Amino acid sequence: MASQKVVVVSTGGTIAMRYDPERESVLPALTGSELVEAVPPLADVCPLELVEFSNTPSPYITPPIMLKLSQKLDELLLAEDVAGAVVTHGTDTLEETAYLLDLTLQSSKPVCLTAAQRNAFAISPDGPKNILCAVQTAASPEARGKGVLVVMNEEIHAAREVTKTHTSLVDTFASPFWGPLGYVDEGRVIFRRQPLGLQKIRPAQLVEGVYLLKMAAGSDDLLLRCLVEKQVKGIVIEGLGRGNVPPAVLPGIELALRKNIPVVLTTRSMGGRVLDVYGYKGAAKSLKEMGVILAGEISGQKARLKLMLVLGITNKMEEIASYFDKP
Numbered sequence: 001m002a003s004q005k006v007v008v009v010s011t012g013g014t015i016a017m018r019y020d021p022e023r024e025s026v027l028p029a030l031t032g033s034e035l036v037e038a039v040p041p042l043a044d045v046c047p048l049e050l051v052e053f054s055n056t057p058s059p060y061i062t063p064p065i066m067l068k069l070s071q072k073l074d075e076l077l078l079a080e081d082v083a084g085a086v087v088t089h090g091t092d093t094l095e096e097t098a099y100l101l102d103l104t105l106q107s108s109k110p111v112c113l114t115a116a117q118r119n120a121f122a123i124s125p126d127g128p129k130n131i132l133c134a135v136q137t138a139a140s141p142e143a144r145g146k147g148v149l150v151v152m153n154e155e156i157h158a159a160r161e162v163t164k165t166h167t168s169l170v171d172t173f174a175s176p177f178w179g180p181l182g183y184v185d186e187g188r189v190i191f192r193r194q195p196l197g198l199q200k201i202r203p204a205q206l207v208e209g210v211y212l213l214k215m216a217a218g219s220d221d222l223l224l225r226c227l228v229e230k231q232v233k234g235i236v237i238e239g240l241g242r243g244n245v246p247p248a249v250l251p252g253i254e255l256a257l258r259k260n261i262p263v264v265l266t267t268r269s270m271g272g273r274v275l276d277v278y279g280y281k282g283a284a285k286s287l288k289e290m291g292v293i294l295a296g297e298i299s300g301q302k303a304r305l306k307l308m309l310v311l312g313i314t315n316k317m318e319e320i321a322s323y324f325d326k327p
Contacts, residue, residue, distance in 0.1 A: 008049070058090025074105060103306065104200070130153070147160070154185070202309075234261060234304075237266070239266065243265045262317060
């Protein structure tokens with residue numbers, strides 16, 4: 001048994017829900033203490049400290065709440081007797097919380113997010129095993145310095161790479177084309193590769209009012225014009241393929257840039273990066289020449305969070321672009 005403790009911070013989600021027969025639905029019900037009590041083997045891993053941060057469905061988690069969670073974790077991780085932390089969370093926005101924490105946390109101690117696809121009173125719930133693996137990983141010295149991790153289904157994933165791929169299967173979290181960093185096998189934490197491209201962005205506060213638009217065949221600029229009229233702070237576009245948009249979208253992008261609203265371009269494809277290889281109008285090359293910022297290979301939802309953080313530091317286009325110019 002390890003001597004240093006792991007702090008378990010509960011935020012809610014399916015992992016803390018049970019079925020309510022009167023309402024015929026699954027609702028928040030369990031505290032962090034009850035979650036831990038349901039996993040007796042934790043007593044043999046390390047001492048635990050429990051912190052009730054919230055008990056809400058993950059769609060209720062907002063970027064400002066994520067930033068408050070980051071600040072709380074840094075406060076908890078300062079203690080010398082703390083090896084790391086586990087955050088229990090709902091699956092819907094888990095990858096976003098993990099990524100924002102990855103960008104903002106100051107501590108190099110392990111922080112592992114975990115969750116469940118099945119509520120605590122379903123047949124064969126996955127929450128207890130996920131919590132056990134997450135605590136084992138957070139207590140492991142090998143997990144230090146690897147950024148924020150997502151531990152689900154006995155796999156360990158990097159926050160930047162991981163995404164939810166299925167609405168209900170227990171192996172929903174995956175890192176497309178890269179795979180997990182490692183896994184937990186009967187209590188042993190095994191890493192097979194290092195996460196690369198770790199980055200830190202630490203504003204005093206993030207800027208809300210950043211919106212995400214997804215492109216499809218025949219998309220036009222109606223929604224872009226609405227956002228410009230609303231005077232939003234930033235726009236992220238999930239383009240097609242390498243980062244291309246239909247021609248009818250271009251006037252809206254031009255309008256946003258004229259109004260000094262930063263526009264960041266990602267791809268709706270699950271893997272690969274946006275790149276200025278095509279020369280026709282609406283392709284990433286022409287968009288970059290217009291002043292659109294290419295976001296590399298991070299997803300639209302993660303690029304949105306990143307832009308919120310960057311805008312908390314600067315509103316200068318060249319400086320904003322420098323934060324996204326990473327491999």
